[in-house]
Amino acid sequence: xxxxxxxxxxxxxxxxxxxxxxxxxxxxxxxxxxxxxxxxxxxxxxxxxxxxxxxxxxxxxxxxxxxxxxxxxxxxxxxxxxxxxxxxxxxxxxxxxxxxxxxxxxxxxxxxxxxxxxxxxxxxxxxxxxxxxxxxxxxxxxxxxxxxxxxx
Amino acid sequence: xxxxxxxxxxxxxxxxxxxxxxxxxxxxxxxxxxxxxxxxxxxxxxxxxxxxxxxxxxxxxxxxxxxxxxxxxxxxxxxxxxxxxxxxxxxxxxxxxxxxxxxxxxxxxxxxxxx
Numbered sequence: 001x002x003x004x005x006x007x008x009x010x011x012x013x014x015x016x017x018x019x020x021x022x023x024x025x026x027x028x029x030x031x032x033x034x035x036x037x038x039x040x041x042x043x044x045x046x047x048x049x050x051x052x053x054x055x056x057x058x059x060x061x062x063x064x065x066x067x068x069x070x071x072x073x074x075x076x077x078x079x080x081x082x083x084x085x086x087x088x089x090x091x092x093x094x095x096x097x098x099x100x101x102x103x104x105x106x107x108x109x110x111x112x113x114x115x116x117x118x119x120x121x122x123x124x125x126x127x128x129x130x131x132x133x134x135x136x137x138x139x140x141x142x143x144x145x146x147x148x149x150x151x152x
Numbered sequence: 153x154x155x156x157x158x159x160x161x162x163x164x165x166x167x168x169x170x171x172x173x174x175x176x177x178x179x180x181x182x183x184x185x186x187x188x189x190x191x192x193x194x195x196x197x198x199x200x201x202x203x204x205x206x207x208x209x210x211x212x213x214x215x216x217x218x219x220x221x222x223x224x225x226x227x228x229x230x231x232x233x234x235x236x237x238x239x240x241x242x243x244x245x246x247x248x249x250x251x252x253x254x255x256x257x258x259x260x261x262x263x264x265x266x267x
Contacts, residue, residue, distance in 0.1 A: 013179035020208070038239040039246070045210050049178035097248040101222050106215030109247055113211055116246050 002070040003029060011052045011061045011080070019065055020045050023076075026067050030074065031140055040138055043117040044076050046110035047134055055082030055132065071140070073119075078134045085132045087111065087123050156180035158187055167266055168196040169259075173205040176213030185216045192220075197229025200262040204235040209243050221253065230254060232262045 005026050009015040023044050027037040044065075051063050066077040095112045099105070114121050120137040157173040168191045176184055191199065201217070203209075221231050232254045236244065244250045256262035 013177075016177055016179055017175060035238075035242060038242060041208075042210060042243060042246075045177065049210060049212060053178065095248075097218070097252065100218050101252065104219050104222050106212075106219040109211035109215055109218070113243070113246055 002068060004069075005067040006065065008062050008064045011056050011063055011082075013049065013052050016045055016049060016052065019048055022065075023067065026069055027074070030069055031143070032074075032138075033141075036138075036141070039117045040074065043114045043136060043138075044078075046113050047076070047078055047121075047136060050110055051078055051080050051082070051085075051132075051134070055080040055085065057083055073137050073139045076118075076134075076136045078136075080132050081130050082132065084125050084127070085123060086125075156183050158183060160187060160191070162196070163200070163263065165198070165263075165266060166196055167198045167200060167263060168194075169200045169202070171202040171205075173207075175208045176206055176216075177208060177210040178212040181210075181212040181216050184213065185219075188216065188220050192223060192227075195227075197224045197227040198266045199224060199229065199231045200234055200256070200259070201231060202234040202259075203240050204237060206237055206240050209240045211243075211247070214243060214247055214249060217253065218247075218249070230265065232256055232265045234259065234262045 003026065005022055007019065007022060009019065020041050023041050024037065027040060032040065048063065048065065055061060055063070061080060061082055064079040068075045095108065114136065118136040118138050122135045124133045126133065155174050156176055159171045161169050163169050170187065172184065217231055224231050234256050236255065254265050256265060
């Protein structure tokens with residue numbers, strides 16, 4: 001069975017908490033444990049916060065979030081119609097946190113968290129329709145082995 | 153709407169005690185940043201930040217501390233986290249901050265980090 005949720009929000013950081021709630025509610029029905037649920041909520045929040053901050057360069061705009069949970073994975077799609085986004089070298093699998101501290105850098109940590117938490121993070125642009133799309137996938141954990149009494 | 157609640161008091165030996173409750177994210181991080189900057193302006197660079205009732209932190213929230221600890225240390229101080237909640241500690245662990253910041257499980261232990 002596939003469970004789908006979708007919501008459209010304004011590019012306003014006050015909307016982030018409601019999307020976190022939506023993701024959390026969906027994950028309640030998944031086999032992810034509470035630690036992973038929290039981490040996945042963080043990854044989605046980071047991705048969305050990035051779009052809220054950068055996509056429309058201060059203008060108003062709409063952001064669409066699609067969540068899809070099936071037997072094998074959670075897929076998160078975030079779409080906006082803002083400026084073309086190219087993650088470039090910001091999509092890093094490693095960061096030098098000591099350098100961040102040395103230089104007093106506060107940014108650049110969100111992309112790293114997304115990479116750390118999710119199995120796939122892909123950015124695409126549909127230039128014809130001026131749409132940026134971010135797709136993140138987290139594969140479900142393998143099923144718990146059945147206990148002896150359950151298997152009998 | 154979930155929000156951030158901050159309180160501040162001054163302890164002996166020039167230690168500033170901040171308690172954060174709620175949600176420290178891209179919407180609320182500036183409140184924490186402003187509070188830490190105001191503490192620094194009062195020449196207080198020894199910070200204990202209680203995070204026991206902070207339910208959520210994003211990179212924007214963690215970034216406030218990443219941006220502040222260098223200045224605290226340059227001025228002979230430090231930032232000590234008191235009892236971070238499990239989801240907050242997970243984010244610190246993912247970012248590698250648990251190896252850089254000091255953590256304490258009681259106020260006395262946190263104050264001891266400055267003696």
